[in-house]
Structures are given as structure tokens and as C-alpha cells.
Amino acid sequence: MNPFAREMTRPEFADAAWQERCAVTSVDQLRERMEDDPNGNLMRDVELGLARAPMAMRITPYVLSLIDWSNFLQDPIRKQFIPVGSEILPSHPLLRMDSLHEQESSPVDGLVHRYPDKALLLATDRCPAYCRFCTRSYSVGLDTQSVSKKRASPFQARWNAIVAYLRATPVIVDVAVSGGDCFQLNSSQLSAIGRGLLSIPSIRRIRFATKGLAVLPMKVTSDLEWTNALVNISDAGRNQGVDISLHTHFNHPREITHYTAAAAELLFKRGIRMRNQSVLMAGVNDDSEVMKGLVKKLSHLHIQPYYVFACDLVDGLEHMRCSLSLACQIEKAIRGITAGYNTPLFAVDTPGGGGKRDIHSFEYYNRQTGIAVYRAPSVRPDQLFIYPDPLQSLSPDAQTAWLDPQRAKRMLTDAVQAAQAKSATG
Structure with missing residues (x-):
């Protein structure tokens, strides 16, 4: 029995604001709903997992409704959001906090400039749901028992310096807006960032990155101010020759539901280009048939499968990382099942700041x-x-x-x- 089945029938379930208000942020909130944990062993296992986790717990009721609670420990959705101590292995000796060295590549607070013509704008340190495997666990979300987060100054205080740097560095033609998650920006913040970037003549491409379509898809259909803000930015960009896109993050076919389909259809009909980035993880999608299913479902929704990343070195995630040889095998199995432009590139974001490399290279x-x-x-x-x-x-x-x-x-x-x-x- 899914302990969240009753909430799924509520009319508010399709409202993003309700989802965020009712997000589960503690073991006690999970414990209140658990009916099949008479000895409390499962929740103690979760407490042990959270003690090691670099990310705080925050999960929307929608995501919780996708978990197969009768197969809790093996469920691929659970594995992404709820750690259990019994599965955590010692981290690799090469593990470092901020393994990608993003902070070393930040000329101003809130901007990562690693590639010659591209920059990463960190607009927020909050997400609608916190993934265990987050590369930015050094700064995103609340402090945990194992990590005190590096706090950025308020975004507005950073914004002027970011814009000044982008204007003074015309070689940058591509900006990815991430965080955190741009779903956590309100409509006025999203509009202000979009307008600000569009006012810089050298910028030709803007990408808004979000896990939101996988964990809170009803925001697109219920928060129309936010959706209209994104569409208005896209339309304005198209009119002045700037490509605007939304980059999503789905890892498993079961994350795609009728809520996802409704959100993706609305965005597609309103002219939003969508691409997906996945992370390859053991017990989630380290199977060629699962990955084929994900690629096919995304393609059907006009979400272009773009990248599949090897899992970054994150504390408490050693048991979920896959070998490069397995990644290469899965990539070979997928290549050719559909059109090339809908076939993701398997890549490694190299520790130490080398950036993304083709996994075979x-x-x-x-x-x-x-x-x-x-x-x-x-x-x-x-x-x-x-x-x-x-x-x-x-x-x-x-x-x-x-x-x-x-x-x-x-x-x-x-x-x-x-x-x-x-x-x-x-």
C-alpha cells in the first residue's frame, strides 16, 4: 500500500504550491505515514542514511507517490531521494567536496566560467526536491550533519556583478541558468534574469536547467505566471535571434506520468525547446532496456535526450556509481534504436575541472x-x-x-x- 495514496486523490495534488507546502523534509514526517514498518527498522535505516548524506531531505508528495513502497529498498525513485544507511559504502579515496572545482572557476560569485564561450549562472541554492547525487552538495540546500553549505550572498546582490562580467566578456555566447533549480525562482525573478541576459548583445543561447519537470511537473500547468514568464523570454529571444531552451532531468521511465505529459505538451505547443540530461546510477537506470524506455518516452514528449552523465563523486554515493565499461556497453546498446538527434551522448564531467568529455574519449x-x-x-x-x-x-x-x-x-x-x-x- 502506498502511504501517499490518499493524498494522490486530493484535488490539491495537481497544485504546485500545495506540493511545495507539503514537501516531506524529515524522517518523522515519513514515519507518520509508514504502515509497513512495525519495528521501525526501515526508518532507523533512513536516519542512518541521512546522517551520512550531504543533501538534506526534501521530497514532494508527487515524487513520494511514484515510489513502490512494497519494494522500498530496491525502488529506483527512492534511491534518488531517500538514503538508507544499510546501502552506503565508503567513498572513493579520490572523493573531494566540489569535485568538479566549480568554485575555482568562478570569476564572480554565482557564475562559473570554465568553457571559453559558456558560463553557468547559479541563480538559487534551493530545489523543489533534493537529489542525493547532487554535484553541488557543497552549496545547495540546507546544512546537513556531514556538510555545512557554502552560502552565497543574496542573488540580487550578486546580479550586478554577474551582468557586468558577462558584458565585459563578449566571448561568452552561451549561459546556462541553474542553481539549485530555476523552478524555485518566482515569475518576476525568472523574467528579470531572462531580460537581463537578453540585454547583453553577445549572448546567443540561454538554457534554463531544472529537475522540476520530473519532481514538480504541475508547476507548469498550475503556476501560469511562471510558465508565461518562461514563454515570454523564449518568444523575446526568438525575435532577437537568441535560442532559449529548457533542460530537464529525468533518470527513469517511471518519472514520466500524465502530469509530465501535460506539462511537456503545454511547453511544446508554446514553442519551448526541451532537452534532457540524465545521470547513470546503479539500481536506477544501469540497464540498457530501462535506458531505452527512457529515451523513447522522452522523445515521444518532444524532450530531446541530450546527455547521460557518469555519476559524479559525491559522498555516500559510491554504491550508485557505475564503471565506465558498463556505461560504454549501455551506450552501444542504445545507439541506433531511434534517430541520432534523439540519442543521448554518454559523458563524464571530469573531476578537477576538465569539463564534459565523451565517455569513450x-x-x-x-x-x-x-x-x-x-x-x-x-x-x-x-x-x-x-x-x-x-x-x-x-x-x-x-x-x-x-x-x-x-x-x-x-x-x-x-x-x-x-x-x-x-x-x-x-
């Missing part, structure tokens, strides 16, 4: 040690970037080697030297 990959070495010639041409496979995908001897600092150092040195030798010989 490694200079060197040792499946025994799990070390892949990438180059990023357009971003940081003089550096090599290492992405490690999850420890549990390796042999017992390799796992032991990673826990020995001297052996781990030798493995890394050997990998770098092999990549350099390969580059030297062409």
Missing part, C-alpha cells in the same frame, strides 16, 4: 585499477583528468590497493604515464 583506461585518464584540450590543455570506477566494481586486490596510499599513488602515476606515452606516440 579517454586517453587511457585500465579496467583492473578502474582508472580512466582524459584530456580537455579546449578547457585546460596542459592537464590530465582522472575519473575512477567505483571500488565495488573492482577485484578485491584492486580495492585493497586503493586503500593503501602508496599503492594508490603508484597506480595513479602509472596511469598518467601511460596516457602521456600514448599521446606522445599519437
Whole structure:
């Protein structure tokens, strides 16, 4: 029995404001609804998971309604939002907070400028629901038992400096608006950001990034002021030759419901271009048939499958990361099932700040040690970037080697030297 079944029948369920007011933010709120946890063992397991989690709990009733509560521990929706202590493995020795080095690439507070002609604008540090695997767990959401978040100054205080930097850096033609999640911006904030970016002549592309369509799709259909603001920005951009798009984040076919379809249809009919970015995670979508189903469903809704990312190094997520060899296998299985433009690129966002690389484009990959070495010639041409496979995908001897600092150092040195030798010989 789904403990949220009763709420699903309420007329308010389709209202985004109600969903946000009733979001579950604590174990106690979950415990109140649980009927099949007589000994309290399951909720104690969740408490242990949250003690290790870098992200606070915040889940809309809509997302909770998608969980198969009779198969709670194995459910792919649950795995993305509710940690349990019994499944968490020790993190990889290479794990670092802010593993992508975003803060090092921030010329002004709230803007990441890594790629030559693209910038990432962090408009908010809040989301309608908090994903366990969030790359920005160093700053997004509330403090947790394990992480004190890096707090940004209020957005309005940062906005003038952001705009000034963008105007003074005309090489930037592409801006992704993220956070946090742009669903958490109100309509006036969204309009102000859109108008401000459109006032900069050098900017040719603006992308609004959101998990919202997967966790709060009824915002599009019930908060028409917000939707109209997005459409007005899109129309204004089209009139002046600037491409506006909405980037969504679906990871599993079950996240696509009639609420999703209604929201996507409304946006499509009003001229919004949509693309999807997924994260590859064990127990969620590390199966070619599941990924095929996701690609097909998204394509049917005119949401272009765009990227599938290897899961970033995030504390408490080692058990959900997949090896690069598995990612390559799934990518091969998907290639050819539909039109090429609706086939996602499998990619690694390289730790250390190298940016996104095609998952197949490694200079060197040792499946025994799990070390892949990438180059990023357009971003940081003089550096090599290492992405490690999850420890549990390796042999017992390799796992032991990673826990020995001297052996781990030798493995890394050997990998770098092999990549350099390969580059030297062409």
C-alpha cells in the first residue's frame, strides 16, 4: 500500500504550491505515514542514511507517490531521494567536496566560467526536491550533519556583478541558468534574469536547467505566471535571434506520468525547446532496456535526450556509481534504436575541472585499477583528468590497493604515464 495514496486523490495534488507546502523534509514526517514498518527498522535505516548524506531531505508528495513502497529498498525513485544507511559504502579515496572545482572557476560569485564561450549562472541554492547525487552538495540546500553549505550572498546582490562580467566578456555566447533549480525562482525573478541576459548583445543561447519537470511537473500547468514568464523570454529571444531552451532531468521511465505529459505538451505547443540530461546510477537506470524506455518516452514528449552523465563523486554515493565499461556497453546498446538527434551522448564531467568529455574519449583506461585518464584540450590543455570506477566494481586486490596510499599513488602515476606515452606516440 502506498502511504501517499490518499493524498494522490486530493484535488490539491495537481497544485504546485500545495506540493511545495507539503514537501516531506524529515524522517518523522515519513514515519507518520509508514504502515509497513512495525519495528521501525526501515526508518532507523533512513536516519542512518541521512546522517551520512550531504543533501538534506526534501521530497514532494508527487515524487513520494511514484515510489513502490512494497519494494522500498530496491525502488529506483527512492534511491534518488531517500538514503538508507544499510546501502552506503565508503567513498572513493579520490572523493573531494566540489569535485568538479566549480568554485575555482568562478570569476564572480554565482557564475562559473570554465568553457571559453559558456558560463553557468547559479541563480538559487534551493530545489523543489533534493537529489542525493547532487554535484553541488557543497552549496545547495540546507546544512546537513556531514556538510555545512557554502552560502552565497543574496542573488540580487550578486546580479550586478554577474551582468557586468558577462558584458565585459563578449566571448561568452552561451549561459546556462541553474542553481539549485530555476523552478524555485518566482515569475518576476525568472523574467528579470531572462531580460537581463537578453540585454547583453553577445549572448546567443540561454538554457534554463531544472529537475522540476520530473519532481514538480504541475508547476507548469498550475503556476501560469511562471510558465508565461518562461514563454515570454523564449518568444523575446526568438525575435532577437537568441535560442532559449529548457533542460530537464529525468533518470527513469517511471518519472514520466500524465502530469509530465501535460506539462511537456503545454511547453511544446508554446514553442519551448526541451532537452534532457540524465545521470547513470546503479539500481536506477544501469540497464540498457530501462535506458531505452527512457529515451523513447522522452522523445515521444518532444524532450530531446541530450546527455547521460557518469555519476559524479559525491559522498555516500559510491554504491550508485557505475564503471565506465558498463556505461560504454549501455551506450552501444542504445545507439541506433531511434534517430541520432534523439540519442543521448554518454559523458563524464571530469573531476578537477576538465569539463564534459565523451565517455569513450579517454586517453587511457585500465579496467583492473578502474582508472580512466582524459584530456580537455579546449578547457585546460596542459592537464590530465582522472575519473575512477567505483571500488565495488573492482577485484578485491584492486580495492585493497586503493586503500593503501602508496599503492594508490603508484597506480595513479602509472596511469598518467601511460596516457602521456600514448599521446606522445599519437
